[in-house]
Amino acid sequence: MPYAIISDIHANLEALDVVLADIAARQPDAVVCLGDFVGYGPDPVACVERVRSQLRAAVLGNHDVAALEARDTVAAKFNPFAYEAVVWTRRQLTDPVRRYLEGLPLRATLDTALCVHGSVRDPIEEYIFDVATARASFDAAPFALCLVGHTHVPAVFTQAGEAVVGEPLLPGQSLRLQSDRRYIINVGSVGQPRDGDPRAAYLWLDTAEQIATLVRLEYPISQTQQKVLAAGLPAMLAERLAVGR
Ligand code: ZN
Secondary structure (H helix, E strand, C coil), rough: CEEEEEECCCCHHHHHHHHHHHHHHHHHCCCECCCCCCCCCCCCHHHHHHHHCCCCCCCHHHHHHHHHHHCCCEEEECHHHHHHHHHHHHCCHHHHHHHHHHCCCCCEECCCCCCCCCCCCCCCCCCCCCCCHHHHHHCCCCCEEEECCCCCCCCEEECCCCCCEEHHHHECCCCEEECCCCCEEECCCCCCCCCCCCEEEEEEEEECCCCCEEECCCCCCCHHHHHHHHCCCHHHHHHHHHCCC
């Protein structure tokens, strides 16, 4: 089955619309979102309303939790820009959007793949940037494939026997999944890429062919930047979109 996996939309409606149009043209069997619908960006409500009916499954991200919590627990660990954005986001959320986010689970499955926002060990807050952290997630559950977001950096961690290696996942490069290996794939970010490529990212996963391909798409960044500034959000959150950092 062909699936589209999106993550870290971060209230960026222009990026989301480009991604959803590309996905609709390719007609996958299902679309899944790995969390962080909101935070940083200027369109939290519109993004949730746009995408929710299109998702077979979704999980909760740390920015979603931060936007919902009444007292700062997750948000207390945010940098000042992210914190300012979460305070702003809390004021925007409508009751239906709040209820939708509150109903999201920490883990979901797609076929046999495990879906989490951060890591298997800590679905909300842990970042899998290195082999040691990836190994902890491989040890935490018996999955063959785990799909994650959270770092905004597309990557693949492969376990073969005792060895775990990590590599960047580059656009257009097809990753053939082998049955004697285990994988953690980071699908990148729709709305705030941080790998130096400002284009929106999502993963195309064909479970029949066992092939995963990262898709990158240009979107009208300046439109989102103008909205960030008009909303009174920190200018840094507009600037970083153009450089993908
Ligand atoms: Zn995120």
